Amino acid sequence: MGCAMRIGELARRTGVSERSLRYYEKQGLLTAERTAGGHREFPGSAVDRVIRIQELFAAGLCSAKIGQLLPCMRDTDGGPSEIATPRLVADLTTERGRIDRMIADLVRSRDVLDDVIAAASVDEGNR
Amino acid sequence: MGCAMRIGELARRTGVSERSLRYYEKQGLLTAERTAGGHREFPGSAVDRVIRIQELFAAGLCSAKIGQLLPCMRDTDGGPSEIATPRLVADLTTERGRIDRMIADLVRSRDVLDDVIAAASVDEGNR
DNA sequence: GTAGAAGTTGACACCGGTGTCAGGTTCAAG
DNA sequence: CTTGAACCTGACACCGGTGTCAACTTCTAC
Secondary structure (H helix, E strand, C coil), X not given: CCCCECHXXXXXXXXXXXXXXXXXXXXXXXXXXXXXXXCEEECCCHHHHHHHHHHHHHCCCCHHHHHHXXXXXXXXXXXXXXXXXHHHHHHHHHHHHHHHHHHHHHHHHHHHHHHHHHHHHHHHHHC | CCCCECHHHHHHHHCCXXXXXXXXXXXCCXXXXXXXXXXXEECCCHHHHHHHHHHHHHCCCCHHHHHHHHHHCCCCCCCCCCCCXXXXXXXHHHHHHHHHHHHHHHHHHHHHHHHHHXXXXXXXXXX
C-alpha cells in the first residue's frame, strides 16, 4: 500500500482540497498520525476512504452520519468493521430511501435533458 | 385542468412552500397573472411545472439554467416548445454528464448502506 | 545554516434555495 | 362595514462543505 503520506500528496491523489481533508479530520472522518512537528501523516488507506467520504457527501449524508457509518463499513482496509446499532440502521434505512428517491428524480431529470437535446439535434438536421 | 389558482392552493397541491413559489416566479421560472389587487393567479399547468422545477433543482441545476431549459421542454401544457440554442445544448450536455456521474455515485453509496444494513441484520440473527 | 516548499491553525465569506418574521393590503363571507 | 383568512413585499438568517487569506512553523535539500 501507499504507506504514510502527508496532506499534499493525499490531496493530489484524491483530487480533494487540503482544506477539505483537514475538515474531514476535524469531523472525525479521517485519522492521522502527527510528526514530531505536528504535520499530519495519513495512512495509505486514507485514499480510498476519502473517495468514499466524497461519495457519501454527494449522496446528501451529513458528516455526522458519515462519521457513524464509516466504522461499520468493511472496505479495502481490513479494519475490524463494527456492527451498526439498531438506531443507526434505522437512520441509514431512511437515508437509503432518500437516495432511492433522489436517483429516481435524477433519472427523470436526465430524461428531460435528453428530450431537449434530442429535439435540438433533430432541428439541427432539419435546418 | 385546474384553472387558475392562488399561491396557497398551488403550495398545497405541490407541497412546495409559498416562499419558494414566489422565489420561482422572481427567477422567471413561473409566470403568474395578477388580480387587480396584486394577488398572483397561477394557471393550472403550474402544478406540473413546479414539480419539474423541484426535480431539476434536486438534480443540481441552478435556477438560471432551469430558466433557459423550461421553455424548451414539451410537457403537458402544450406550449409551443422552443428549440434549444447550440450554446444551451452544450450546457445541458455537460449537466447530463454530471447527472450521470451523480447517479453512479448514488448507486455506490446506496450499495454501501445496504452492506452495512445487511451486516447488522445478519448480526441481529446471530445474537 | 539557510532558503523555499510544504504544513499548521484560525477566521471570514460564499453559495443559493429556503425558513421566518414584520408590517401592510386584499379578498371574501357575514 | 367589518372581520379574519389569505396574500403582498422586503429583509435577515441559516445550512455546511468549501475557498481563501494571514501569520507562523516545520521540513528538506543544498
